[in-house]
Each structure stands twice: as structure tokens, then as C-alpha cells.
Amino acid sequence: MSTSIPLIVRILASSVSVANRAGKIVRDVMNKGELGIVEKGKDDYQTEADRSAQRCIIASLATLYPKLNIIGEEDNANNVGDVSSDWLVVDADKDVLSLQCPVHLQSVKEEDIVVWVDPLDGTSEYTQGFLEHVTVLIGISVNEKPIAGVIHQPYYKNTVGEDVKVGRTIWGLQDAGVGGYTPAQPPDSLIITTTRSHSNPLVEAALQVMNASKVLRVGGAGYKQWM
Numbered sequence: 001m002s003t004s005i006p007l008i009v010r011i012l013a014s015s016v017s018v019a020n021r022a023g024k025i026v027r028d029v030m031n032k033g034e035l036g037i038v039e040k041g042k043d044d045y046q047t048e049a050d051r052s053a054q055r056c057i058i059a060s061l062a063t064l065y066p067k068l069n070i071i072g073e074e075d076n077a078n079n080v081g082d083v084s085s086d087w088l089v090v091d092a093d094k095d096v097l098s099l100q101c102p103v104h105l106q107s108v109k110e111e112d113i114v115v116w117v118d119p120l121d122g123t124s125e126y127t128q129g130f131l132e133h134v135t136v137l138i139g140i141s142v143n144e145k146p147i148a149g150v151i152h153q154p155y156y157k158n159t160v161g162e163d164v165k166v167g168r169t170i171w172g173l174q175d176a177g178v179g180g181y182t183p184a185q186p187p188d189s190l191i192i193t194t195t196r197s198h199s200n201p202l203v204e205a206a207l208q209v210m211n212a213s214k215v216l217r218v219g220g221a222g223y224k225q226w227m
Contacts, residue, residue: 001092006101008108008140009173011065012148013092015115015138016171016180018060021089022053022136023154023167026120035127046123050074052087053119053136059083064090067110072117093171095179102175105147114141122220124197131155133196135222148173151222170225189213193224 001010029035029049036048054072061070118137120126125133132155140148152169170180192212194203196219207215218224 001097005097006106006108007065007110008105008113008142008147009097009099009101009176010092011061011068011113011115011140012099012150012171012173013094013096014061014064014089015140015148015150016093016096016152016169017091018057018089019136019138019150019152019169020167021060021087022056022119023152023169025049025053025056025087026126026134026136026154027166030126030131046074047120047126049126050120050123054117055083056087056089057117057119057136057138059087060089061115063088065110068113068115069111070115070117072119074119096171096173099173099176102173105142105174108142112142114144115139116141118222121222125219125223130196130219133219133223135220137222146174151225153223191216193218195219 001013003010005013026049029047029052034048036051051074054074058070058072061068116137116139121135121137122130122133125131132153134154136150136152136154138150139146148171150169150171152167154167156166156168158165158168168180170178172178190210190212191214192207192210193216194207196217199217
């Protein structure tokens with residue numbers, strides 16, 4: 001990967017490739033059927049997919065960018081130890097690498113950047129079989145301000161001719177644009193996406209006041225963005 005490409009663009013491009021690999025890990029764990037569920041708190045779960053995907057993401061980014069501050073959601077998966085070479089991602093998304101980096105981000109240093117990792121957003125849905133709700137989330141901040149992000153949906157299936165592509169990824173960089181999807185036309189009426197399993201009286205009262213034509217109740221913050 002050319003070092004002439006601004007660092008923030010390279011990190012985002014790496015994050016897209018890493019998220020794709022983490023998505024495959026999420027699918028592999030489910031296919032094996034050994035989820036290794038741990039209850040972190042009330043209605044808050046962690047699985048082997050959470051832990052393994054996080055180790056893949058942190059180990060890959062830390063190897064490529066050793067001065068990067070990376071914060072993962074799963075505390076007991078931050079110690080990546082000896083990660084399999086199959087989990088170490090060195091590739092970078094070519095579409096992202098071709099971005100024109102905004103001038104104000106061109107001189108950012110690794111020490112200025114924090115990468116936030118939610119390796120499996122929608123763990124409850126994952127354990128219950130609502131697999132399309134599951135996403136891998138990577139957020140990038142510079143000097144404590146959100147600058148870029150990646151959302152990968154491991155179980156999305158798109159058929160093109162006779163080929164079936166599994167998984168899709170969207171990304172964005174402030175003042176540079178977004179990629180990975182085709183924007184839809186705005187709806188003619190108000191549609192609200194809200195929680196599937198964590199509602200409360202205040203949320204329900206707000207929904208009634210807004211009087212939307214449709215309320216979509218889904219799991220996971222990342223999946224809500226897709227909706």
C-alpha cells in the first residue's frame with residue numbers, strides 16, 4: 001500500500017477489508033454451531049463470534065498501524081495473543097484508496113486517531129437467528145471527533161446472474177463521500193426505524209407523537225442504518 005496515500009484513507013481502506021474478513025468469521029462460528037455464549041449483563045450477550053471477530057480486527061489493524069489506539073467493545077478479547085495468519089488482513093479496499101482526501105485530514109498522524117470496534121452488533125439477534133440484523137462496525141475518530149466509519153453486513157445475499165455474493169459493506173469519510181451502496185429515493189412519508197427488543201414507554205410515546213406511516217422494529221444499530 002503506497003505511503004503517498006494519506007494515512008486516514010489507508011486506515012479506512014484497511015478497515016473495509018478487515019470488516020469483510022471479520023464478517024466471514026461471524027458466519028464460520030455460526031456454521032460450526034458452537035456459539036460459546038456468555039452473559040455480560042441483563043439481556044447483554046457475547047459469543048465466540050464477537051471475541052474472534054474482534055481479535056481479527058484489532059490484530060490486523062495493530063500490525064499495519066502499530067501506533068494506532070484501538071478500542072474494542074469486548075474487553076476480554078482485546079488481548080489478541082497469537083492470532084492465526086488466516087485472520088491477519090493486509091489488503092486494503094481499492095475504491096477507498098482512490099478517494100480524494102480532504103485537505104484538513106491529509107496530515108493526520110496515527111497518534112491522533114482512535115478506532116472503535118463493535119465486532120458483532122446485534123449479538124442478541126445473532127443468537128436468535130435474526131442473522132440479517134447482524135453487522136460489523138468500525139468507527140474512526142480524529143482528535144476526539146468522528147471522521148469515518150464502516151458497516152459490514154455478513155449475511156446479506158445479492159444474486160447477480162448465476163453468482164451469489166454474500167455480505168456487503170458501506171463506508172464513509174467526512175468531506176470525501178460514501179461508498180458500497182446506491183442511495184435510494186427518499187420516501188414520500190415518514191418511516192421510523194426503532195429497536196426490536198429494547199423499547200420502553202418513553203420510546204413508544206415518542207413514536208405515537210411522530211405518527212409515522214411505518215415503524216420498522218429491527219435489531220442492531222448498524223442494521224438500522226441499512227433500513
